[in-house]
Amino acid sequence: MKHTLIPVEEFISRRKVFAEQLPDNAVAIIFAGQEVTRSNDTEYLFCQNKSFYYLTGFNEPDAVLVIEKNTTRIISTLFCLPKDPLAEVWHGKRIGSDNAKTEYGFDYAYSLDELTPEIEGIIANKQTLCFCQGQHLDNDARVFSWLELVKVKSRQGISAPVNFINCAPLIDEMRLIKSDAELQIMRKVNAISGRAHQRAMEATQAGVFEYQIEAELLHEFARNGARFAAYNSIVAGGNNANILHYTNNCDELHDGDLLLIDAGGELAGYAADITRTFPINGKFSAPQKALYQLVLDAQLAAIEAIKPGTNLAALNDICHNVLTEGLIALGILKGEFTQLIEDKACKQYFIHGLGHWLGLDVHDVGDYQMENKRQNRTFQPGMVLTIEPGLYIPADDHSVEPQWRGIGIRIEDNILVTDQGHENLTKNAPKSIAEIERVMQSVVASK
CATH class of the missing domain: 3.40.350.10 (Creatinase/prolidase N-terminal domain)
Incomplete structure (x- = not known):
């Protein structure tokens, strides 16, 4: 460095x-x-x-x-x-x-x-x-x-x-406020990391091991100048995705499961932090697709609201509203919307925070100005943060229908606050259902 x-x-x-x-x-x-x-x-x-x-x-x-x-x-x-x-x-x-x-x-x-x-x-x-x-x-x-x-x-x-x-x-x-020189580095390391996630998708199939996919990530980081990972990569197949900081990366991947990858490179000391979740066989099942689209809708709604003057607390409200409404529609949450929001019922399945500062550290320094456990710090141009909603339903959760069990989904992008609104630094990592299936099916077709 x-x-x-x-x-x-x-x-x-x-x-x-x-x-x-x-x-x-x-x-x-x-x-x-x-x-x-x-x-x-x-x-x-x-x-x-x-x-x-x-x-x-x-x-x-x-x-x-x-x-x-x-x-x-x-x-x-x-x-x-x-x-x-x-x-x-x-x-x-x-x-x-x-x-x-x-x-x-x-x-x-x-x-x-x-x-x-x-x-x-x-x-x-x-x-x-x-x-x-x-x-x-x-x-x-x-x-x-x-x-x-x-x-x-x-x-x-x-x-x-x-x-x-x-x-x-x-x-x-x-x-907390990044200079132009810092942002140039962060754009580059995020582009490298986004390509690594696509490479991981292209290498994924049933029968390979999580650590083999991790090796694909590390190779892509290093060959493009980001010699080291910014943190220990999470490559979690199937129910392992319900372990938030799973880093053993030692299990075999199975047909029909999802693979959650949380990984980013480090360049000149600056970190990327991207999460993508996708089907090991290249095609989402109906339950996987429904939950994935719900997490994606929540993430897109939160990102769209990022601009100077707003804060993470407001984005959390947006995300919780989308997730709660969607979980009701899928029958996973039962009850009246307003009461479920008041009870923070979706936190049973969305069990971590929505995002954090990003920079020289992956969980970067900077006061969130907490008030009543809410992150009320006003966004300013030059701040970079992650937005990473998720839904986690362990395989042994018998409170839900069997079709939902063992699914863990997180989608994470790195967002720069700009004068006009925001810039997604990780947009080159495939994220929509159509993009992911197209990338993975094109590889299957070429084999």
């Missing part, structure tokens, strides 16, 4: 905007991610702390960003792993402090072995200390240990910060 897809000037600007929100005579400390041991002497693939990356574009572990705001000047300093020929033979090239300063636009850059003496001097005589509190307890402990080093010098006339700010909400708010 390098900053090449976003100009370095944008990262410099982000640091400036962040610092301008701090009080004068303040210092902020933001930590990079750390490598995590998988087993013995092997590590999981490194994933940078996304807020650190947002402010730096720097993708090495263990680094520390320090931003000072004085009355007349904002100063950014990076501490990073030193150049080390032996370590680089084993683990790859490091950028080093000299290159970091020039290539990433920091005012100063030092090796990590200089961190403690330098940061002690930076913290000294500052009024306010800012850090992302509670995200990593070891990092919190490091901050307070540095603070203690300054406090013991009080008899020398050196003061320690007395005010503390959790700077995570400030960065979260900045990340």
